[in-house]
């Protein structure tokens with residue numbers, strides 16, 4: 001795969017605010033793995049480990065990262081904090097929350113004031129998976145092999161829906 005930036009380090013960082021986010025964000029990491037995208041997974045909190053958060057994001061470009069995926073719940077604001085100190089694009093994944101269903105997380109990411117964007121995905125597992133797929137699509141801009149993999153992934157999804165349609169029409173959907 002032509003992902004190389006001349007190094008063997010990760011191209012994508014999947015950062016989450018707490019180990020409680022891991023069960024959801026594992027889907028993101030698994031998809032990146034499936035596409036062969038070099039990535040690292042980190043637990044860094046904007047409010048519990050603010051110095052580490054700023055140091056990580058400040059060094060992201062020098063580290064060779066092309067994208068950061070940041071997941072957090074409630075108003076923790078991890079994605080915005082990371083985006084504030086790097087020009088490496090940040091995709092935010094809002095975590096579902098017990099009190100407000102993740103609307104708090106969503107708004108803290110999607111409603112960034114003008115100037116520092118956070119590309120925000122859906123709440124929870126769908127967002128975790130879509131963040132990985134968006135990362136693949138962005139990296140695929142300069143990686144034809146990765147683009148082909150993404151096209152194959154979509155063809156497979158299409159085939160699965162068509163197979164389910166055939167089953168339901170034949171009355172044998174289990």
Ligand code: RP5
Pocket residue numbers: 016017018019020021045071072073074076095
């Ligand atoms: C955020 O607060 C994390 O991203 C997590 O989603 C939420 C709750 O964290 P825990 O109290 O479960 O560690 O920082």
